[in-house]
Structures are given as structure tokens and as C-alpha cells.
Amino acid sequence: MEALDSRQIYQNAWMTVREDSIRLPDGSPGIYGVVDKPDYALIMPWDxxxxMLVEQFRYPLGQRRWEFxxxxxxxxxxxxxxxLAARELREETGLVATRIEQIGLLDCAPGMTSQRGRVFLATGLTQGPPEREHSEQDMRCAWFTRAGFETAIRTGEITDAQSIAAYALLLLRAP
Structure with a gap:
């Protein structure tokens, strides 16, 4: 696949959307829409x-969702x-970690976005006050045991793909 041309369709403080004219391997033309967002950090606070997970209203879904x-x-x-991981941890939960270890890399939705995520495990936790952004004012935190986390996945209480994939990375990590 070869990119022939690219034009920005939309932009805001969090993302840009572009449409690329492409040539497919057989030489025929096509288009591809891409959402460009900066890479993110996902942090798994483990005591x-x-x-610790956070719950917030996810506007595109119209629902509150639990996630790391x-x-x-x-x-x-x-x-x-x-x-970025340390900042997100402190901002959303108020936790500060003595150790933050990268355990993996995730592609958010590679069919439509360039965004990638790095997964971190945070240990040696100390609680302080959250420093949430204005848009996170409805966020709340709660502790989940491993069994409780797995049950919440099975029952559909936790559906965030990145959080579930991060947990899989933790389970597959070498001891």
C-alpha cells in the first residue's frame, strides 16, 4: 500500500483526523481515514x-466504565x-509509586488510529490527593482484587480493551 496524498479533515486538542489517498498493491486507488493521537500510558497500580481502577463517563459509549x-x-x-505514566497515576488516583516498570506495548485500534500505548506496572504505592483535569471531575477510584477484576471482566462490568489487554500482558510476564 502506498500513500499518494494526505489531507487533514479535523483537529482539536486531543487528535487530528486525516484522509489519505492510497494505491493498493494491485495498483487500484483507495482512501484511508486515520485518527492521529499521541501515544498514551496505561498504568496498573498494584499494592x-x-x-486500583478508575471509573468515569465515556461519552462515545454513553456509559460509565471501569479501567486502569x-x-x-x-x-x-x-x-x-x-x-507520562507517573503523571496519569498521580492525576487520576492520587497515588505515587516508588517503582514504575514498563511491561508492554499495545496498538489501540490499528485499523483506524496511529495511537499506541505503553503499559506500566506501578508498585510501592503511597496515597495522596488526586490532581484531576477539569474533564475528569466525575471520576472515582476503587480497589479490585485480582479475582474481583477477573469477575468484573467476565460479567461485562470491565470492558475497556486496553485494560483487559494490559492484564493479559501482566499474566504473560516472566516471573
Missing amino acids: GVRF PQGTAPDRADAEPAE
Whole structure:
């Protein structure tokens, strides 16, 4: 597949949308719509027994959803992944970790977006006050045991693909 031309269709503080004219392998023309967003960090706060998750209203779904803390730098800026992870952890939960270890990489939705996510495990946690952005004012946090987390996945209480994939990365990690 070869890109022939690209034009920006839309832009805001979190993403851009572009339409690319392409040539398929057989030489025929096509188009591809792409959502460009900066890479995100997903952080799994683990106290040795439980994970802390956040719940917030996800506008596109029209529902509140539980997920691991995650996010991007403001204004589509690039940020060093471990620093971004520590910032998201503190911002959304108030937790500060003595150890933040990268355990994997996720492609968010590679059929439509260039966004990638780095997954981190946070341990050695100390609780402080959250420093949430204005748009996160309805967010709340709760601790989930491993068994409780798995049950919430099975029952559909947790459906966030990135959180479920991050948990799989943790389970597959070498001991």
C-alpha cells in the first residue's frame, strides 16, 4: 500500500483526523481515514493484593466504565512514557509509586488510529490527593482484587480493551 496524498479533515486538542489517498498493491486507488493521537500510558497500580481502577463517563459509549488509569499528554504533545505514566497515576488516583516498570506495548485500534500505548506496572504505592483535569471531575477510584477484576471482566462490568489487554500482558510476564 502506498500513500499518494494526505489531507487533514479535523483537529482539536486531543487528535487530528486525516484522509489519505492510497494505491493498493494491485495498483487500484483507495482512501484511508486515520485518527492521529499521541501515544498514551496505561498504568496498573498494584499494592501486592489489589489493583486500583478508575471509573468515569465515556461519552462515545454513553456509559460509565471501569479501567486502569491511562492518558496522553495535553495538547497532543509527546511525553516520555514513564513520566507520562507517573503523571496519569498521580492525576487520576492520587497515588505515587516508588517503582514504575514498563511491561508492554499495545496498538489501540490499528485499523483506524496511529495511537499506541505503553503499559506500566506501578508498585510501592503511597496515597495522596488526586490532581484531576477539569474533564475528569466525575471520576472515582476503587480497589479490585485480582479475582474481583477477573469477575468484573467476565460479567461485562470491565470492558475497556486496553485494560483487559494490559492484564493479559501482566499474566504473560516472566516471573
